[in-house]
Amino acid sequence: MLTAVVTTSHSSGLLQVNFLEAELCERTDLTEAEIEAQGGPDAFTIGSEGCPELNPIAPEAKEAIWGFGAFVVLAVCLRWWLFPKVREGMQARYDMIQSDKESAQTLTAAARADVAEYEARLASVRGEAQEKVDAARATLEGERTEKVTAANARVAEKRAAAAAEVDAARQAAMGDVEAAVIDVVARATEIATGKPADSSTVRAAVNSAMGASTGASS
Structure with missing residues (x-):
């Protein structure tokens, strides 16, 4: 069995490891009383039953107990302290x-309600404006028709007055014309017959002639 011997150099201070062939093994897993009961340190010769081949990675019993105990303590801490904290945090x-989702839904519903109210008010204002425009249009149309x-x-009144004036002027002109015609006819008859003509006869003849000519012209 090889035994590692570590020495320190006094001059350089470096560690030196030397492997020496040993005839005895050192049992660190036994107490001094157990070693003495089995015959002392000289009883543990290499290759005997008292010096079994050791597995460097195999844990000892106390290491396994301490590891298991630490695992149990960790599991208990996780179960009764850490896990509740994590669960409470989650x-x-x-x-x-x-809460944020409910608040967002509430805000969304409020916003939709405000939009709906705005659209309703806008439609009402548009309706009122259209009614006012229609009323103003009807008023203007009535005023235009009235005017x-x-x-x-x-x-029509001025046309009738003008027509009456024209008729009056025509009648006045016809009277003047009739008087002038009567004078002319009476004078011509007096010249032709050599004696004064009857004024009533001349007037009747002129009126008959002028009435016939007026009816023909109209």
């Missing part, structure tokens, strides 16, 4: 997310 985060009717009435 639950708090879930509650916060749900056109009044203007037509004034034109």
